[in-house]
Amino acid sequence: MMRFSCAPMEGLTARVFRKAFVQHFPNDLRFYSPFISPTSSSDLSSTEMKDVQLADNQGIDLVPQILSNHAHEFLFTVEKLQQLGYTEVNLNLGCPSGTVTARGRGSGFLKRKEELKVFLDEIYAGSPLPISIKTRVGFDAEEEFADILELYNRYPVHELIVHPRVRQDFYKGKVRMDAFALAMQRSRAPVCYNGDIFCVEDLRAVTELFPTLDHVMVGRGLVANPALVRELSGGAKLTKEELMAYHETLLTGFRDLGWNDRPIISHMKEFWHYMSCLFPDHAKYRKRIGKSQDLTGYRMAVESLFREQELLEHPAYRP
Ligand SMILES: Cc1cc2nc3c(=O)[nH]c(=O)nc-3n(C[C@H](O)[C@H](O)[C@H](O)COP(=O)(O)O)c2cc1C
Incomplete structure (x- = not known):
């Protein structure tokens, strides 16, 4: 195995x-x-x-x-x-x-x-x-x-x-x-x-x-x-709901460390460098996320991605 x-x-x-x-x-x-x-x-x-x-x-x-x-x-x-x-x-x-x-x-x-x-x-x-x-x-x-x-x-x-x-x-x-x-x-x-x-x-x-x-x-x-x-391992594909829930836990995890907005957002941007590949029209949203300066702006950018885009049929990293 x-x-x-x-x-x-x-x-x-x-x-x-x-x-x-x-x-x-x-x-x-x-x-x-x-x-x-x-x-x-x-x-x-x-x-x-x-x-x-x-x-x-x-x-x-x-x-x-x-x-x-x-x-x-x-x-x-x-x-x-x-x-x-x-x-x-x-x-x-x-x-x-x-x-x-x-x-x-x-x-x-x-x-x-x-x-x-x-x-x-x-x-x-x-x-x-x-x-x-x-x-x-x-x-x-x-x-x-x-x-x-x-x-x-x-x-x-x-x-x-x-x-x-x-x-x-x-x-x-x-x-x-x-x-x-x-x-x-x-x-x-x-x-x-x-x-x-x-x-x-x-x-x-x-x-x-x-x-x-x-x-x-x-x-x-x-x-x-x-x-x-x-x-x-032969299991189910990722769903958008799962990704959203996981993203929220990641964000909360960084906040629980007592970090300020800036390092949190900069870490989350690193994740989005990879995760945005899961969506068809990702460049625009990645740019928006990349521009965000505080948590409110960051959340708005991520929410618009989740609201406006569905996952690709085969969501996967593309270098
Ligand atoms: C941003 C980044 C950070 C990495 N940090 C480490 C590290 O701390 N230690 C390590 O052995 N490899 C590190 N690597 C290499 C990865 O462990 C892995 O070998 C590489 O990404 C190839 O595997 P993949 O094609 O599945 O990503 C890093 C790679 C990237 C892209």
């Missing part, structure tokens, strides 16, 4: 999203937290640690993700997470952002094989918790992946989540299925597929190629269409 996970997405799939999501779309879904990036061994940014506090994650199957290239910092963070009760952590070796890669972290670490090896030696020797890895298939070219896989195979990697793009692809262009095939053939760790699953047909295409695949991670597709996993 196929298992599904929600991808870590900074600014999107954090606690408010997860809570709203499980309330409205209860699925057997595992979540990976947006990355926690320890910057010193003595403290962790409170925003990042707040996101993984158990009180806000009741009933949620959550694996915290860490972005680091310092074994000491990584292990210190693992210890903190273990104290909170977590039983697995995930290492980010995929982030393509320039500020991250320039410092040799995320997918930038894939270019520094010697340093990466020393880091992996230390964290796998020292971690009290199993470590899964979320990786791209290279920095410049997918030909790098064979060596990267060989390196991962030296460690007890709990699970290998592969987003088959190289750093230079960012999130664009076709996913590189030959590289993913290599992971399926050679990885000693169980493999999870991640990338461009936006509808049932997308999943079918991947499972036809890889019939033994049993774990898929979805990101943008799920942020756009919160009923995606239900649909992928």
Whole structure:
């Protein structure tokens, strides 16, 4: 049976999203937290640690993700997470952002094989918790992946989540299925597929190629269409009423954090970047939502979208 996970997405799939999501779309879904990036061994940014506090994650199957290239910092963070009760952590070796890669972290670490090896030696020797890895298939070219896989195979990697793009692809262009095939053939760790699953047909295409695949991670597709996993599991399509109720819970969730209008609206606009794809004539409404400055204006823009537009027949994210 196929298992599904929600991808870590900074600014999107954090606690408010997860809570709203499980309330409205209860699925057997595992979540990976947006990355926690320890910057010193003595403290962790409170925003990042707040996101993984158990009180806000009741009933949620959550694996915290860490972005680091310092074994000491990584292990210190693992210890903190273990104290909170977590039983697995995930290492980010995929982030393509320039500020991250320039410092040799995320997918930038894939270019520094010697340093990466020393880091992996230390964290796998020292971690009290199993470590899964979320990786791209290279920095410049997918030909790098064979060596990267060989390196991962030296460690007890709990699970290998592969987003088959190289750093230079960012999130664009076709996913590189030959590289993913290599992971399926050679990885000693169980493999999870991640990338461009936006509808049932997308999943079918991947499972036809890889019939033994049993774990898929979805990101943008799920942020756009919160009923995606239900649909992928053979269930009903999203309805507008469900989306409206879920949207209200998201909004309330941010207000409950005590935030001001501005950060709330800016977060909601991020969600609409994806969710507006579910409607046929979305550009006009997205613009309106984008222009709103306060909650009243925001609500008016969203209400007009819900009032004037029906969901597409096959509502799905379109990059
Ligand atoms: C806005 C945004 C934020 C992201 N943040 C993270 C992150 O914190 N950690 C991570 O491993 N990947 C992050 N990703 C990558 C996603 O987890 C995922 O690998 C990518 O979106 C491809 O999957 P998809 O095609 O299902 O969206 C992010 C992607 C986007 C678009």
